[in-house]
Amino acid sequence: MTTIGIVGAGAGAAAATYVLDTAVPDAEITVLEKSGGLCGRAATRRNDDRDLVYDYGANYLKSDDDRVVELVTETLSDEGMVDATEPIHTFEADGEVEPGRDADDHKWSYRTGLTQIAKRLFGGTDAAVHRRTRVETIRREGGEEVRREANGKTNEGWTLIDTDGEVWGPFDVLLCNPPAPQTAELLADAEWKSPVREELRAAAADVPYRSVWTAVLHYPFEIDRPYYGLVNTDKEHAVGWISREECKAGHVPGGESLLVVQAGGEWSTAHYDDDPADNVAELASHAAEIVGDERLADPNWTDHQGWRYAIPEGGVKRGPVDSAADEDFYVLGDWVVGEGRLHAALANGLDVGERVAHGI
Template identity: 75%
Template sequence: MTDVGIVGAGAGAAAAAFVIDRTVPDADVTVVEKSGGLCGRAATRRHEDLTYDYGANYLKSDDDRVVELITETLDDEGLVDASEPVYTFDADGAVSPGRDADEHKWSYRRGLTQIAKRLFGRTDATVHRRTRVETVRRVDGTGATDGDDAAEDGRWELDDADGATHGPFDALLMNPPAPQTADLLRTAEWDDPLRETLVEAVGAVEYGSVWTAVLHYPFALDVPYYALVNTDKEHAVGWISREECKAGHVPDGETLLIVQASDAWSAAHYDDDPAENVAALAEHTADILDDERLADPAWTDHQGWRYALPEGGVDAGPIDSARDAGLYLLGDWVAGEGRLHAALANGLDVGERVAYGI
């Protein structure tokens, strides 16, 4: 196996590409990513002298292989740890200590996207950004579609929105969120009964939405925690974190809050006017932190994540069967846990399966 195609450049895809490149030196890896960035929802932006992780907030140390990857295999220069605890708040906005844990809360001085950038940077993979895949196609060795008497050892091709074709590939890895992966498989030119079974399994994965406000203030907050999480899931806000707790992200004497709305609030207001959403979340933040100054941020940003967090796993049977056709699905939703470390661990697993033909 020498030609590998990957749809999506999330953390799982980056980890898989890294393993394949190290294990199969002659592999030719091509990545097609619809956005201009890398690392999926582990996203970073910069504004003047501010750096902020506005999707996934940090990487937990919950998987030994991921810890070794981040701290030993890759260069750990610029790795930072938010050491302050995570507190909780309830439906009434009452803040309490109590959800601190021993795991690390890692990012980088230049943000979480460094994970994918460093992984891809250690490979010879070709990454096509701003390239949207429209068609997935199974072909035989002569280029015929799978429905035209294709051989069992068929390969994969991708057509993008600009009319270009990528491939053929011996193995195809698909890293988008489950609903987007299901859409691509639903219209795939792949004449195999497994396709319908796979679409049904992948399409059944439910997701929670997250609408995020980024709030900047020209003053520091005197609080003992890195973040607040709503544990009863009855508040409009689900999460508030302080980017100034990550070295290099925020100048001294300033505050930058990442405020993520709850799934219910996000779904109800997803298509509302962004300025109104930001203002509403700033008001909620001021109430929770009991600081009226927070209702009037000096500068704001925002982002909606329609497919933010998978709410369950996926039936592994069809996914395992798809590997016989050289099709591999990966991501946090395959791992069954909407966490960055889970996406990376799943990517390592998939990379090994591809490399060793498992």
């Protein structure tokens, strides 16, 4: 029996797990996730008192990869899937809104939010997913008791140690799904006596990331606008993105509005550790000016979230990634392909799952 360990339960890990469970049915897969949720930055929250559902990280799934489209619309059930059909408009530093782009593209979520993707992928497998389990140490084990023969080569096993001191493994193969900076931190302290470790650590540490600070703003009235979202195209405004969750069926009660306002990278970095109430107030004021409705400066309920490692702005060098795979250590996620999109993370997870399955 093959044992597979996975660090992180993001979209890429979910897709890889689904492929591996199907392609290697006798594999024993263990997933360790530091948070209480699934799907990484494709995150959803609920406010049951107000009957709200909102995607406050990644906002939707694009239909830019045929394999991902087939996965979510055919392989998995499309029950509960919703499509925000309104277009995305644009604005620049002056805040002037112009008709924009993607009018005919799919912008998919679910009535219960984007985390459904990971929940359905993991739920379709026999993998053991352990939440609130933070991996602290990665260890490459030696010794005959954890060595195996595969494809004519001998490999050592992997173990993981969490912050409570519990040891997981040994695993024949290890997949690592956290953002590049967090993967680099794990590799820096990894007990792995191979030059590949430092090469991969350095490569992951070089991947540039943009921080995003998000405000969620609720209003007890409708906003009548012809768009679902607004994107800042010149990256010169404090706000990078505004979307209307009421455009997704089942997310917001009728007659109400919920804006997800994501600050641009420079603003997010500068204000990341500021008082959240001050950040929310400033972003609400910006939203009111951009959308052109002064009432939006005074939401009646708010939420917020900071994403220090939100969007990769470049990819990783392939050499260290491939060298690590030769030692049964795989990295996966949107940062591996250098495209900070949900469909990119899912597509990379499918690729990695197929590569691991082929090598077993």
